[in-house]
Amino acid sequence: MLPEVRVTSVQAGRVSAGLQKVLRQLPVSGLERRAIEAGEIDAVIDYGSANVIVFPAARRALRDNARRAAAAERKAALEIPGRNSMLAALPRAEYRRLLPALEQVMLKPGDVLHETGVPIRHVYFPVDCVICLLTQIDGQQLFATGLVGPEGMVGLPVALEADASPVRAVVEVGGTALRVGARRFANELRRGLHLQRQLCSCALAKLNQARQIAACMASHRFEQRLACWLLMISDRAESPDLLLTHEHLAAVLNVRRESVTAASGVLRAHGLIGYSRGRISILDRKGLEAESCRCYQPLPLRLRGAQQCLPVRVAQ
Numbered sequence: 001m002l003p004e005v006r007v008t009s010v011q012a013g014r015v016s017a018g019l020q021k022v023l024r025q026l027p028v029s030g031l032e033r034r035a036i037e038a039g040e041i042d043a044v045i046d047y048g049s050a051n052v053i054v055f056p057a058a059r060r061a062l063r064d065n066a067r068r069a070a071a072a073e074r075k076a077a078l079e080i081p082g083r084n085s086m087l088a089a090l091p092r093a094e095y096r097r098l099l100p101a102l103e104q105v106m107l108k109p110g111d112v113l114h115e116t117g118v119p120i121r122h123v124y125f126p127v128d129c130v131i132c133l134l135t136q137i138d139g140q141q142l143f144a145t146g147l148v149g150p151e152g153m154v155g156l157p158v159a160l161e162a163d164a165s166p167v168r169a170v171v172e173v174g175g176t177a178l179r180v181g182a183r184r185f186a187n188e189l190r191r192g193l194h195l196q197r198q199l200c201s202c203a204l205a206k207l208n209q210a211r212q213i214a215a216c217m218a219s220h221r222f223e224q225r226l227a228c229w230l231l232m233i234s235d236r237a238e239s240p241d242l243l244l245t246h247e248h249l250a251a252v253l254n255v256r257r258e259s260v261t262a263a264s265g266v267l268r269a270h271g272l273i274g275y276s277r278g279r280i281s282i283l284d285r286k287g288l289e290a291e292s293c294r295c296y297q298p299l300p301l302r303l304r305g306a307q308q309c310l311p312v313r314v315a316q
Helices: 004-009 014-024 031-037 056-079 092-101 182-191 193-219 222-237 246-252 257-269 285-291
Strands: 043-046 051-054 103-107 112-114 122-126 130-137 141-148 168-173 175-181 241-243 273-276 279-282
Touching: 051 056, 092 175, 092 182, 092 193, 122 130, 122 182, 130 193, 130 222, 141 168, 141 193, 141 222, 141 246, 168 222, 175 182, 182 193, 193 222, 222 241, 222 257, 222 279, 222 285, 246 257, 257 273
Parallel strands: none
Antiparallel strands: 043 051, 103 175, 112 168, 122 175, 130 141, 130 168, 241 279, 273 279
């Protein structure tokens, strides 16, 4: 029989009486009582009082699991800000001012962050996702004029005091990003000299990228353009495996689907890529770089800042 001291030690006073009541209702030789005595039961439900009475070992295990989960979440949060080069390069004081407004969000492929001509509500700092910037032609057709990954931010017009977005910003590769309200970001920008410099560098880089993409479109074979585009996405996604369909690539690169299929076939025949069911894998990176035009420029090494040890909020 379960000793009285073990019953009362489950929880002092209020709950122990309820547990004793439940135990008295169990058969002396019943399986439930023997399981309790053997320590095989974590909790007992008293349906009369609607109480769940947890035994000490189970209670400790729950607390330990909760602590481990919280520690893992804190560790993951600590690593996130430093994985965006712009945030990692900010002085600690400027980052601390921006910190309360940063939210961690999960983005899915196809999510539209900004729409052409629509006011910008949030600025995004990609962590392990990739955003495609699409420019509209003739009022409806869109084609890619830029890619943004962990090296930059999405929402540069806010830094130039423009309310509406001149491009459509769509998630190309899903993942994590940090976002901040456009108005709050504009206020912090006025106070932060280093943030202003970072944004000027980012704006210049994106302008040069758009010019290079336009020149590439007019001058190079599509196999070269496709190789360049896949490398650019892979760099920012930090993965050789990309969830991209031929239809999607045709849309953003402003060509027919048949052109993507033909060019992909050439690259696959050379052993440079593999693809099946919406997934493209880079098999020979050096070979794909050699096949690409000179428009492809690898991303520089990420900046690593001390402020990456600061946490961020997770958007609900």
